[in-house]
Amino acid sequence: MKKVSSVEEYIEENAHFGDALKILHDIITATELEETIKWNAPVYELKGKKVVGLGAFKHHFGIWFFNGNFLKDEKNLLYTAQEKTKALRQMRFNSINDIDRNAVLAYVKEAIENQKLGKEIKPDKKKKETVIPPELKDHLSTNKDLKAHFENLTPYKQREFCEYIFEAKREMTKQSRLEKITPMILKGLGLNDKYKNC
Structure with missing residues (x-):
């Protein structure tokens, strides 16, 4: 049409x-x-x-x-x-x-x-709480610049990084993931940003 x-x-x-x-x-x-x-x-x-x-x-x-x-x-x-x-x-x-x-x-x-009368379904305003894994919390506490950049990320991007660390089973994997995400956080990038623009 x-x-x-x-x-x-x-x-x-x-x-x-x-x-x-x-x-x-x-x-x-x-x-x-x-x-x-x-x-x-x-x-x-x-x-x-x-x-x-x-x-x-x-x-x-x-x-x-x-x-x-x-x-x-x-x-x-x-x-x-x-x-x-x-x-x-x-x-x-x-x-x-x-x-x-x-x-x-x-x-x-x-x-x-x-x-x-204002009868309408209001969008659900409940925000998902971001739970920061202990490894990331320690990492952020030792680097004020990194912590500031992390706090400036959208809650969605923060949750992506937190889940990425939580999903790792072994301590060595958690540490290598922390190393991987550090430059991304400093650049203000989300974990999957490079895929979203494809």
Whole structure:
């Protein structure tokens, strides 16, 4: 599908469901939501927060509710698109005759109210704790410059180095790994940086 810059273009590109998409579009735009195009499809927002989106596919079309998990879904109209999807829900239709305008409007209004109430799944802010192996701790304590560079690394890079030392079974291997990572830490590199740019 070509890049679209308006809802009209999106409806044209999905002409097989054109009339049905116009109906859904009219229902949504009768509310206070603001229309925009994101991910090459119409998205409707409230004060910059995504509330619903229109979607058309080969055999069905529908509305995405970005925080649909909070909808009561009394009419049992919502689908979870994928198992890993926590918040996103879809109201799916196969033909224009499947659209119950009153039900669609009620769900959209509920989604708007939920957004006003701030109902949304917040990203998990729990940070993984970095456990520094004793060998690395000793190594850092004897070299202030190295310690400063290590502390300036991202937590992810710090954990990579710590796990690299922890994984070594023999003391000799731990020491050779410490020697290997010392110049990397001083350069601000992560353990696997050279592979990430391939």
